[in-house]
Amino acid sequence: MDLSRAADTVKIFVSKYSDILNKGFQMSINESELIKFLNRQEPEDWTTALAELLPSIHEVDRAATQIWFKFYPVELFRALEEAPDREKLAQRLLIQGNYRLADQIDESHTFLYGHRFWPDVREAVTQRLKTFENATGGTLAAEIRQTAEAVGARLRVDPSLLTGITAVAYMTLTQVGATEFAAARGTVHIDSRHARMSPDAVLQARAKDDGQGLFGFLKTVNKSWTVTYNENENRAHFKLMNEEELASGAARDHSRKWSDFDSRCIEGPIPVECRSASCGTCWVGVLGGAEKLADVGVREGKRIREFGYDDNSAPKPLVRLACQAQSYGAVSIVIPPWNGVFGKYLRQRAEGAIAEPLPNESERPSENAAAS
Numbered sequence: 001m002d003l004s005r006a007a008d009t010v011k012i013f014v015s016k017y018s019d020i021l022n023k024g025f026q027m028s029i030n031e032s033e034l035i036k037f038l039n040r041q042e043p044e045d046w047t048t049a050l051a052e053l054l055p056s057i058h059e060v061d062r063a064a065t066q067i068w069f070k071f072y073p074v075e076l077f078r079a080l081e082e083a084p085d086r087e088k089l090a091q092r093l094l095i096q097g098n099y100r101l102a103d104q105i106d107e108s109h110t111f112l113y114g115h116r117f118w119p120d121v122r123e124a125v126t127q128r129l130k131t132f133e134n135a136t137g138g139t140l141a142a143e144i145r146q147t148a149e150a151v152g153a154r155l156r157v158d159p160s161l162l163t164g165i166t167a168v169a170y171m172t173l174t175q176v177g178a179t180e181f182a183a184a185r186g187t188v189h190i191d192s193r194h195a196r197m198s199p200d201a202v203l204q205a206r207a208k209d210d211g212q213g214l215f216g217f218l219k220t221v222n223k224s225w226t227v228t229y230n231e232n233e234n235r236a237h238f239k240l241m242n243e244e245e246l247a248s249g250a251a252r253d254h255s256r257k258w259s260d261f262d263s264r265c266i267e268g269p270i271p272v273e274c275r276s277a278s279c280g281t282c283w284v285g286v287l288g289g290a291e292k293l294a295d296v297g298v299r300e301g302k303r304i305r306e307f308g309y310d311d312n313s314a315p316k317p318l319v320r321l322a323c324q325a326q327s328y329g330a331v332s333i334v335i336p337p338w339n340g341v342f343g344k345y346l347r348q349r350a351e352g353a354i355a356e357p358l359p360n361e362s363e364r365p366s367e368n369a370a371a372s
Contacts, residue, residue, distance in 0.1 A: 034132035038174045041140055043075045046171070049141040053167060056145065058160035060113045060199040064334075065164035067285030067318050068109055069171065070310055071336045072101050075346050077175045093345060096281065097264055097271075097338030102176040104337070105184040110232060111287065111334040113202060114165025116195050117155065119186040121162060124151045125169045126182045144170055161199065190232040202231065206288025206332045228332040229269050231287070238268070243294075246322035246333065247272045247282050262337070270335055275323045280307040281339045282322035289331030290316045300324040308343030 041049075050069060057065055076099075083089040090099070101108060106122075109115050124147050132143075145159075148166040152159035173181045188195065210226050223242035227249060230236035240249035250268035264271035264281055273279040277299050286293065295315040296304070303321065304310050310319040322333075 032129040032132060032178060033134060034129050035173075035178055037132065037134050037143075038170065041174070043073075045140055046074055049139065049144065050167065052139075052141040053144060053163055056160055057164045058113070058158065058199055060202050061161070061164035063285075063287055063290070063318055064112045065167060067287070067334060068112065068164075068168055070319055071285065072108065072171065072175065073308070073346075074171065074174065075350070076308065076340075076342055077101070079342075079346060079349055090340075093340045093342040094280075095338060095340035095342070097262065097336075099338035099340070101172060102180055105172060105176055105181065106187045107189050108172070109165060109168050110189050111230075111285075112165050112168065113199055114162055114168075115190065116188060117151065117157065117162055117165060118169075118188055120151050120155060121147075121165050121169050122181070122184060122186040125166070125173060129173075129178055129182065140170075194232045203288075205231070209292075209330045225292075225327050226330045227327065228330075229284075229335055231332060236269075240327050242328060243326050245275075246270065246284065246320070246325050246327060246331075247275060248323075249327075250322065264339070270322045271339065272323060277303040277321050277324050279339075280309070280321070280341055283307065283309050283339060284320055284322050284325075284333040284335055286318050286320060287332040287334055289327075289329055290318060292327060292329030292331055293320060294326040294328070296320070297324060306343045307339075307341050308346055 046069070050066070054062060054066070080086050080089055098104065106118065109118070114121070128143075128147060134143075138146075144167050145163065147170075148162040149159045151157070151166070152162050205228075210224060225240045225242065226237050227240050227246060228237045229250075235255065238249050238253040240246065247268070247270050250270040251272065253268045258265035258267065258269055261269075262271060266272065270284065271281040273281045280303065283304070293316060296317060300321050301313065304317075304319060310317055312319070
């Protein structure tokens with residue numbers, strides 16, 4: 001009996017001691033100098049850092065990294081965090097789907113080649129929570145590059161393959177906080193076969209176009225193209241007729257019950273509500289083949305900015321509306337897990353203006369408004 005009581009006492013002591021250690025660790029990482037440093041970074045600082053880092057990011061992840069940062073904009077995160085009622089603001093901004101990065105720490109970046117190295121990158125950034133000192137006044141880009149190079153040296157991997165995913169890790173830490181970031185399992189969410197693919201093999205797959213047969217050069221031949229929407233899954237693709245919009249081709253894909261995967265998907269893997277650039281549900285990132293899509297039209301460009309997805313005025317940007325983007329060749333895209341209408345709100349917020357009441361669900365921007 002006495003031995004049993006002694007064992008129970010030891011268990012209670014160990015449990016309480018572990019709780020104290022865990023609370024102490026959480027307190028230390030939450031008060032980390034790295035967290036303070038990241039919290040001082042403005043959206044413009046992130047934009048500058050990404051622009052500085054892009055040349056040193058391997059081609060296989062250059063577009064993917066930019067797309068990820070557009071999928072999880074820090075401006076929107078801070079607006080939601082500082083709102084008196086986060087969910088109410090999300091409703092006002094017509095946000096649908098899973099927009100919380102905290103719910104997908106290990107999964108949000110599976111379309112980056114660097115995702116293969118996520119466990120090591122996450123661990124390295126977690127360690128920086130305890131060792132970071134910015135006595136020399138280093139920049140955000142320098143901090144990201146230093147961590148990528150350290151992981152590369154340890155794994156004997158080219159740092160260019162790690163820089164993009166390391167930038168993603170630091171932004172994820174910024175948005176989810178130290179405790180949740182450190183608690184993430186750091187799991188790779190792609191199978192071993194795809195994980196073994198080389199960067200060159202991925203780039204070659206993106207560049208490959210469908211053969212059109214012996215008479216494919218003739219204008220009378222009905223050409224068709226393959227659209228890949230998940231490079232890490234063999235059957236994740238659908239066919240598209242020449243000059244057809246991405247969303248139209250996706251709607252013919254009846255290989256699965258898509259609403260079981262995403263309630264926004266009525267038909268096909270790409271969520272679509274309007275087909276007239278009025279709702280924003282069909283935005284996608286273009287990993288490969290952006291040059292094979294028709295130039296952005298006036299309506300599409302205007303709506304992309306109004307939705308808040310991209311301010312880029314380039315004729316072939318990395319973010320497109322699938323209901324408008326016509327294809328002239330095979331492309332590789334990535335579909336974000338959420339959508340919204342927040343561009344105007346963020347601009348007003350940045351200017352220090354009081355945001356006007358935003359439309360409710362029945363007052364989405366109309367097709368006529370989009371065309372005006």
